[in-house]
Amino acid sequence: MAPYANFLGRQVTVQYRVGDVLLVASGTFVGDCGRSIFLEQHLELAGKRNYFRWEIPYPYIHRIAESSAVEAVVNAPLEEELPQENTRAAAAGASAGSSPSGAHVPGLAPLPRPKPI
Numbered sequence: 082m083a084p085y086a087n088f089l090g091r092q093v094t095v096q097y098r099v100g101d102v103l104l105v106a107s108g109t110f111v112g113d114c115g116r117s118i119f120l121e122q123h124l125e126l127a128g129k130r131n132y133f134r135w136e137i138p139y140p141y142i143h144r145i146a147e148s149s150a151v152e153a154v155v156n157a158p159l160e161e162e163l164p165q166e167n168t169r170a171a172a173a174g175a176s177a178g179s180s181p182s183g184a185h186v187p188g189l190a191p192l193p194r195p196k197p198i
Contacts, residue, residue: 083113083114083115084139085110085118086113088110088113088118088145088147089110089111089112089113090109090110090111091109091110091147091148092107092108092109092110092147092148093107093108093109093110093120093145093146093147093148094106094107094145094146094147094148095118095120095135095137095142095144095145096142096143096144096145097137097141097142097143098141098142099141103143106120106135106137107120107122107148108120108121108122108133108135109121109122111134116138116139117136117137117138117139118136118137118139118142118145119134119135119136119137120134120135120137121133121134121135122134
């Protein structure tokens with residue numbers, strides 16, 4: 082029997098190990114095949130519905146816990162947050178000019194690193 086089947090259909094947060102790194106995934110627990118668990122997360126961005134699905138093998142699971150109601154709320158209106166962040170980033174870029182230190186400005190993609198000669 083699948084040991085994590087009692088989480089089926091619930092919002093969970095899973096810490097899992099990939100090499101020497103602990104990663105965190107949260108979403109709806111949608112399956113347990115006896116060797117792996119499956120998490121799914123739905124979101125809407127720019128009017129398109131997308132979903133992510135994780136398969137996490139049992140040996141990689143470090144900790145699994147049911148999310149509280151506050152953590153389970155997904156920030157659905159991402160379109161509303163992005164323009165504000167881009168406005169702040171544009172204002173910061175206009176006031177500071179170009180950043181010679183190469184610091185990453187939230188909302189702007191970093192430039193690719195130059196290839197060595």
